[in-house]
Amino acid sequence: MTTLQQLISDLERFATERDWQPFHTPKNLAMALSVEAAELVEIFQWEDGQRPFADYDLAQQTATRHEVADILLYLLRFCSVTGIDPLAAAVEKMRLNAEKYPVETAKGRAKQVGNVAD
Amino acid sequence: MTTLQQLISDLERFATERDWQPFHTPKNLAMALSVEAAELVEIFQWEDGQRPFADYDLAQQTATRHEVADILLYLLRFCSVTGIDPLAAAVEKMRLNAEKYPVETAKGRAKQVGNVAD
């Protein structure tokens, strides 16, 4: 089974073999990541948002999977060059979010609605 | 040690406890993810791109770690509601990228420069 750490190593080798490290600055990788996020948004931009994902046609589902992969790959590459541990960062943020959005007050509060992260 | 699968479960419970599932459509989560990606971009927008990340001040480093976490959390939440396996998708995409950018032709080619994903 592939792990995040293994993907990070594979991406490092992939970039090194192609002499791409000089381009992989945090700034450039943040840009590339945001471009992939926009490509995910593009798939859904004219959708009404209520159709179950399983009802999307196969081409859209495949495109979605590829964009998810692209985002994860650039995120891991970004973590690699900045030295950030993505899982540790996520666990820390989950804890902060639990404090920021207590169940009692967050429930049904329109203002905060849906914020898994902020 | 926390795993991706465990984070996905924690996020599901977090959303359920707050009655946020109706807002967590693939469309809305793709939007939220792209907003977090932009917040990461914002940290670097006036940087010249050459300064080592370790030289950034502590507040910027912390903000960066939080944005990385937000992106990962929304990505996992998106995977949760669409049924996409992020690691399997990344492995599949890595294989496609290796075919698309062979070492020999990709090396130093300006056009493709730096594309870990596309």
Next chain:
Amino acid sequence: MTTLQQLISDLERFATERDWQPFHTPKNLAMALSVEAAELVEIFQWEDGQRPFADYDLAQQTATRHEVADILLYLLRFCSVTGIDPLAAAVEKMRLNAEKYPVETAKGRAKQVGNVAD
């Protein structure tokens, strides 16, 4: 009445007075513009999309107006440093779009739905 050209001049003076020109590269301004676009997206990310804009609360309407302004300002600043004429570019693109999406075939076609630009 203020014109686009006047705004462009005002922005140039604003940047010059603050010694900000070195930061206003096309790359950095494209990033800044995308961050503002994401801030506009953020306002609508948990909305169902059907509520008329006039029914939004005043704070949301004001925030929306400010984000529209920010996007236009960065777009004009980008045009200023690249020498692009935004109105001429838009007229040219409208013509290309009319060819790409003829009324007869575009009407009701799900695939192209809603693309004013592409």
Next chain:
Amino acid sequence: MTTLQQLISDLERFATERDWQPFHTPKNLAMALSVEAAELVEIFQWEDGQRPFADYDLAQQTATRHEVADILLYLLRFCSVTGIDPLAAAVEKMRLNAEKYPVETAKGRAKQVGNVAD
């Protein structure tokens, strides 16, 4: 000479002729605008940022002009459906920015560097 107001009218007719108004909600148009902004970012993502725009190859310059157009067109379409006057909004925001970033304190301040809008 084409004006912003004329472009807004042309876009309205363009959308009406194709039955696209139902898709042109503020939410969807904000998404589409952010996707176009990302396409502009993509052109610059591996650039070092110092090369003068006039030195870019012709294909890149043309692509840049088209993305600028797409952003402006979606911004105007967004203004059309929300009733926002883009020029008035920009003038108002310029005034707020002048108060927020006074010349004396903003000059050379790293924190605020380059913020034409915020």
